[in-house]
Amino acid sequence: MIAYLCVSFAVESASLMNLCLKAIVDNFDSLVTKCDDCAEPKLTWRLPCPDYAIPSPMADMILKRLSDRRLLKQEHLALFSKQYVDLQSLSLRDFPYSPSLIPVLHGIDLNDFISAFSERTVEALHTLNVRGMCIEEETKLCAMDALGQFQNLSHLDISRTNLDSQCLNVLVKSLKRLAYLDISETEVVDITCGEQSLRQMLLTILELKELRTLEIANFKHHFDQLIEPGVLPHLKHLEMGGNPLRFTLRDIELLRGENVVMISLTMTLMVCVLFYTLSST
Incomplete structure (x- = not known):
């Protein structure tokens, strides 16, 4: 009781x-x-x-x-x-x-x-x-x-x-x-986001106008909007280990023209580190 x-x-x-x-x-x-x-x-x-x-x-x-x-x-x-x-x-x-x-x-x-x-x-x-x-x-x-x-x-x-x-x-x-x-110790093998969520994430990144540093190492999707004029105007450091976006030298030159101070393409057969400063123009 x-x-x-x-x-x-x-x-x-x-x-x-x-x-x-x-x-x-x-x-x-x-x-x-x-x-x-x-x-x-x-x-x-x-x-x-x-x-x-x-x-x-x-x-x-x-x-x-x-x-x-x-x-x-x-x-x-x-x-x-x-x-x-x-x-x-x-x-x-x-x-x-x-x-x-x-x-x-x-x-x-x-x-x-x-x-x-x-x-x-x-x-x-x-x-x-x-x-x-x-x-x-x-x-x-x-x-x-x-x-x-x-x-x-x-x-x-x-x-x-x-x-x-x-x-x-x-x-x-x-x-x-x-x-x-x-979800530890389960049979889940893939936690990548769906295509729609991925597109929304990329568009959100492009809206970050004050972004200074961006790391997209081992990213496996095309992101051509990144090199369009006026995108991420304050970006200074771009880390692209493995060159996942398959950028050409021409693409890199376009990025340099957008005041990017350092572009790192490490983890490839060719290590390419480009420094660009306003004084070099």
Whole structure:
């Protein structure tokens, strides 16, 4: 009963909240029971009343603590459905993730993943840690589409999964507010930007009228606008390791005419460093 009181009321003391959290996790098995009236056997919380829901952040903390202590099992996932909790942060550590396990909340498959969360959770979720989860190959893109619905997601850890470059492309197009993304130890092999994003990046560079130094070493795309008159008028140092733009001597002369002090074409068979100063004109 003490655990219910701790969860039910706003607690200002962080230490008291931690005590309540520890009591709930330590006595977790005593606070849940099998539902005898449900169509399929599942666990439910021993809540004071049927329409009660555990609010965030307590629900987030309970789920994380159970996951961190390796106490969370497949049958426990239904306890964190929108019927019982209001999640804002989801953290599942090294938890096996597959269509057979995605009855995460009330017996749904992977394609219906998002529907397992309340509308409020989808709108509010900002942190998601699914590190080390196994995502089934045949439903991988569907899972990415589902994750893309969390428009306020700012922190995503999807490391140690079989995420690939195609899935990453789907994610980054959908999750516009991502500030932190961990894709280490995945199958991603290409993180280059798309052609449209690349063109926008180049046009943005050309708008930097006060730019003094530009390094485009190992750049593999044509950028002829760079040598047009009046472009980057204050540029003084241009580093083009490997001459990726395939500039000719005529192009370099045009750049010198634009008051570029140093052009470096290192990392080629020919090392060409040209110095140009106003006094030499």
